[in-house]
Amino acid sequence: MEKRRMGALLIFLATVQGSLAGIPHEIHPLRPRSGSAGELLRGVSCLSWRLGVETNNIKSWSTVPRECEGYVGHYMLGHQYREDSEVVAREAVLYATSLKLAGDGKDVWVLDIDETSLSNLPYYAKHGFGVEPYNSTQFDEWVMTGEAPALPETLKLYRELLKLGIKPIFLTGRSEDQRKITTTNLRNAGYHKWEMLILKGSTYSGKTAVAYKSNERRKVEESGYRIVGNIGDQWSDVLGTHFGNRTFKLPDPLYYIS
């Protein structure tokens, strides 16, 4: 067995806790620790770093601090990430259920894809949990496998939205030439219907996610849709303009997209 950087820890072939959407992946020889007490990082804990990230106080960071690799790995593979996601999805369902809908088919919910609808944890578990600099070639190879499992909490929200008659619109930073594999992956992961799947066209090259997503949401609204909700793992999914009637921010301590 390959010797990992986090060698001092007990070695197990762990599956993602609760197996993401029923797809078992043996992804990392790390046994999740319970709890969230963090390793120390220049005087503050990785727990404080993560809260700073999740509250958008720490912005424009490029990689997870090396000291926090073990912490982030334990968080992502353990119960806490799933519980934190569950709280967000539960609030979103409560909110969606409380809405008085027009019933004219124009109520939509915007969902991001990566780390929102689908999980790339099998990839990140093999690439240092965000400690390694982003490698677009390697990440695109992973995307092209089409094997990303659903984030179960978002899949649950998605199913509730369909039941309520709120139509899902996927809005992703994935590029237009990944449309086919993304469609396949979404279907394999349990997402079978959507009103639109918006991928990033080449005209947005060099633009921020905030600019791209705001402009696409504007077009959605100008087509007569009402964005009643919006969920993503990045603040750039839910800031900007035309972000919808209420936004939800899922946890993501792996990477930052502006």
Add this chain to the structure above:
Amino acid sequence: MEKRRMGALLIFLATVQGSLAGIPHEIHPLRPRSGSAGELLRGVSCLSWRLGVETNNIKSWSTVPRECEGYVGHYMLGHQYREDSEVVAREAVLYATSLKLAGDGKDVWVLDIDETSLSNLPYYAKHGFGVEPYNSTQFDEWVMTGEAPALPETLKLYRELLKLGIKPIFLTGRSEDQRKITTTNLRNAGYHKWEMLILKGSTYSGKTAVAYKSNERRKVEESGYRIVGNIGDQWSDVLGTHFGNRTFKLPDPLYYIS
């Protein structure tokens, strides 16, 4: 010694860790536990509840869930709250230091007061850490003592801002008739200079904090000031309009203000 609800815990006369701004307060017979692994709350931990609150996923809550009193108490009295605050203040200082300032005396920073510049932890430690419904009579009695200590991390930021020539503007939900005691309290806690101290006038009665603060910030900008930064413990401090060039959100799991 009075027997507390959290009786099973070891009883100590604890001071706020690190003593808030050098003012020692013996405020609660609870010895802080380290770490943040939370008690269970309807299937999710209080840690997940707190993250949901801090990321604005859980909104419009009236009181801390009773199951989380112990958890929130430990968090607030222990190291984690201070570290979480430190990360925010440190990012704010880094950002402020990076600014190219015009040097014309028009660069200002908006600071909220309660749980931002001053801490009401001595009060909340005696009132269930947010579990008890808000009692304006009792809280106002506490305010009128003028004994709230500084949140040390914000005081540090404040001093850096003064050094940089960025003028502080306090913008608070405290009412206009609390101007005198608030001035006294700020000075006693170490805040000696400011450009403006804006309190909530009676015309805003019934208005949300978002509406009140947005409108007052608009007036600040119309007076020729540039709001280069804005810090508060509530999302209503940093959302709305005219919120400034960059915002910072301090932790506060004690109460929610819309």
